Amino acid sequence: MRRRRRFAWRMGASLVALLLAAGGAAAHYPPPAEGDFLIRDFRFASGESLPELRIHYRTFGAPRADARGVVRNAVL
Numbered sequence: 001m002r003r004r005r006r007f008a009w010r011m012g013a014s015l016v017a018l019l020l021a022a023g024g025a026a027a028h029y030p031p032p033a034e035g036d037f038l039i040r041d042f043r044f045a046s047g048e049s050l051p052e053l054r055i056h057y058r059t060f061g062a063p064r065a066d067a068r069g070v071v072r073n074a075v076l
Contacts, residue, residue, distance in 0.1 A: 029060065030060075030061070032058040032059060032060050033059045034056070034058050034059075035056075035059075036054050036056050037054070037055045037057060038052060038053070038054050039052070039053040039054075039055070040052055061073070
């Protein structure tokens with residue numbers, strides 16, 4: 001019985017130490033930039049239309065282009 005308590009105590013202490021270490025290693029990212037894109041007279045393939053279509057977006061970071069001007073870090 002005493003061995004079980006000691007084992008449980010050690011496992012609990014190890015778990016707490018692991019969680020504290022992992023929490024301190026979290027990455028810090030800059031806040032996202034938000035915006036709205038407005039499309040006027042948007043027409044669907046079915047023929048229906050909207051006078052305005054507003055799409056809200058968020059961007060993280062900035063695009064980085066290679067020597068040929070192709071953006072290499074973009075994700076859709």
